[in-house]
Amino acid sequence: MLNISNNVLNEKVDLSGYKSTQRVFHKRHYKYFNRFLIGSALFGFIVLFLPWTQNVRGKGSLTSLKPDQRPQTIQSPIPGRIEKWYVQEGDFVNKGDTILFISEIKNEYFDPKLVERTGDQIKAKERSVVSYEGKVKALNNQIGALATERGLKLQQAKNKLLQAKLKVQSDSIDLMAAATNLEISERQYDRTVLLQEEGLKAVTDVEEKRLKLQETQAKLISQQNKLLASRNEILNASVAISSVQTAYTDKISKAQSDMYSAQSGQYDSQAQVTKLENQFTNYEMRNDMYYIKAPQSGYINKAIQAGIGETFKEGDKLVGIMPSVYDKAVEMFVAPLDLPLIHKGEKVRIEFDGWPAIVFSGWPNASYGTYGGVVVAVETFISPNGKYRILLAQDSEDQAWPNEIRVGSGANTIALLEDVPIWYELWRQLNGFPPNYYQPNATATKDKK
Incomplete structure (x- = not known):
C-alpha cells in the first residue's frame, strides 16, 4: 500500500482466520522457496561458465x-518489331531454342534480297580487281618493252657517236696530211720560181707548180670542212643520245603513271571488296539475329516486351530467363x-x-x-x-x-x-x-x- 493513512490495517485486521491465508502463509513454503532461489543461483552461476x-x-x-x-535477361543487339512468340512464361527451353522472332524496322535493311545483291556487288568488284590486275601486267610488259627498246636505241646512238669520233680522228689525220702537202707544194713552188728566175726552169713549170699549190690549198680547206662536219656529227650523236633518253623516259614514265593508276584502282577495288564482304557478313549475321534464342537452358520467367508488333531499341530487355542448373x-x-x-x-x-x-x-x-x-x-x-x-x-x-x-x-x-x-x-x-x-x-x- 502507499501508507498514506496513519491507520495500520494489518494491526487491526486478523487474516489468520481465512482459509486461503492458512494455506499460503505456511512456514514450510518459505523453505522450498529458499531452496529454489539457491538452486537457481547455482544453475545461473554454472551457466555463466558454459x-x-x-x-x-x-x-x-x-x-x-x-x-x-544467375537470373538474366535476354536483349536484342538490333532494334526491331516483335512478330511471333514461340514460348510462354514458365516454359523450359534448351540452349539454342528460339524464343521469339522479330522483324526489321530500319529502312536500309528492308530489302529482302539485301544479302544476295551484296554478294553480286562483291562478284562485280572482284572481276574489276581481276581487270586491274591484267592492266597492271600489260603496263609492266609495256614498260619492259620500252626499256629494252631504249637500250637498243641508246646503243645505236652510242655507235653513231663512236663512228663520228672515229671519223673526226680520220679527218684530223687527213687535215694534217693536207697541211703537209700544202707545205710541200709551197716549197716546190718557191723553188721552181727561184729556178725560173735563174733561167733553169720554164714559165710553164712555174704555172704547174702554182696550180698544184692552189689545188693543195683547196684540199686543205675541204679537209677542214670535213673535220668540222665530223665534229658536228659528234654533237648531233650526243644530242641524239639525250633525245633518245628523254623520249623513252617520258614514255616509260607515262606507262608507269598508268600502271600506278591501275594499281590504285586495283587496291581501291580490293578495299571495296573487303568492305562489301564485311557488309555481307554483317547482313548474314543480322538475319540470324531476327531469331532470339536462349543463351542457356532454363525457365522463362517473364516476358518484359510483350505483344505482337511492339517495337524496341537495341539493348532493350525482352525476356527474363532463370538457368535450370x-x-x-x-x-x-x-x-x-x-x-x-x-x-x-x-x-x-x-x-x-x-x-x-x-x-x-x-x-x-x-x-x-x-x-x-x-x-x-x-x-x-x-x-x-x-x-x-x-x-x-x-x-x-x-x-x-x-x-x-x-x-x-x-x-x-x-x-x-x-x-x-x-x-x-x-x-x-x-x-x-x-x-x-x-x-x-x-x-x-x-x-x-
Whole structure:
C-alpha cells in the first residue's frame, strides 16, 4: 500500500482466520522457496561458465555461386518489331531454342534480297580487281618493252657517236696530211720560181707548180670542212643520245603513271571488296539475329516486351530467363565493423525464409533447421547499402540445403567466431564491445613464419 493513512490495517485486521491465508502463509513454503532461489543461483552461476560461440549476424538472399548461373535477361543487339512468340512464361527451353522472332524496322535493311545483291556487288568488284590486275601486267610488259627498246636505241646512238669520233680522228689525220702537202707544194713552188728566175726552169713549170699549190690549198680547206662536219656529227650523236633518253623516259614514265593508276584502282577495288564482304557478313549475321534464342537452358520467367508488333531499341530487355542448373549460394551483408572478423573458409549458419528453424546463435549445435555454409568470397568495396557483401557456399561437411528454396529468397546468416564463456559475452554485450578480433590459425602461422 502507499501508507498514506496513519491507520495500520494489518494491526487491526486478523487474516489468520481465512482459509486461503492458512494455506499460503505456511512456514514450510518459505523453505522450498529458499531452496529454489539457491538452486537457481547455482544453475545461473554454472551457466555463466558454459562456452558460447561469438557470432556476427547478417541478412542476405539466395543466389548462385557462378555469375553465369544467375537470373538474366535476354536483349536484342538490333532494334526491331516483335512478330511471333514461340514460348510462354514458365516454359523450359534448351540452349539454342528460339524464343521469339522479330522483324526489321530500319529502312536500309528492308530489302529482302539485301544479302544476295551484296554478294553480286562483291562478284562485280572482284572481276574489276581481276581487270586491274591484267592492266597492271600489260603496263609492266609495256614498260619492259620500252626499256629494252631504249637500250637498243641508246646503243645505236652510242655507235653513231663512236663512228663520228672515229671519223673526226680520220679527218684530223687527213687535215694534217693536207697541211703537209700544202707545205710541200709551197716549197716546190718557191723553188721552181727561184729556178725560173735563174733561167733553169720554164714559165710553164712555174704555172704547174702554182696550180698544184692552189689545188693543195683547196684540199686543205675541204679537209677542214670535213673535220668540222665530223665534229658536228659528234654533237648531233650526243644530242641524239639525250633525245633518245628523254623520249623513252617520258614514255616509260607515262606507262608507269598508268600502271600506278591501275594499281590504285586495283587496291581501291580490293578495299571495296573487303568492305562489301564485311557488309555481307554483317547482313548474314543480322538475319540470324531476327531469331532470339536462349543463351542457356532454363525457365522463362517473364516476358518484359510483350505483344505482337511492339517495337524496341537495341539493348532493350525482352525476356527474363532463370538457368535450370545452378550452384546455390547466399550473399550476406555485414557492417564495416564486423568485416575484419570474416575470412575465407569460415563456417556460417544460415536460416532460410519460410524454412522452420529454432536458432541459438551461440550454440550452433543446438540449433534446429539451420544449414551450414562456408565463406568463399569477401567483397573489398562497400555496397550501396553501406555494408560489405559476403558470398557463402554450401558446407560439404554439413546437411545439404533444401531443394525447395529458390534464388532470391531471404536468408538470415550467423558467422561463427571464437568460443568464449557466457559471462564474457554478457560483459561484452553490456559494454557494447565488438567480438574478439582474431585471425585464422593458418594465417597466423603464415605470418609467424
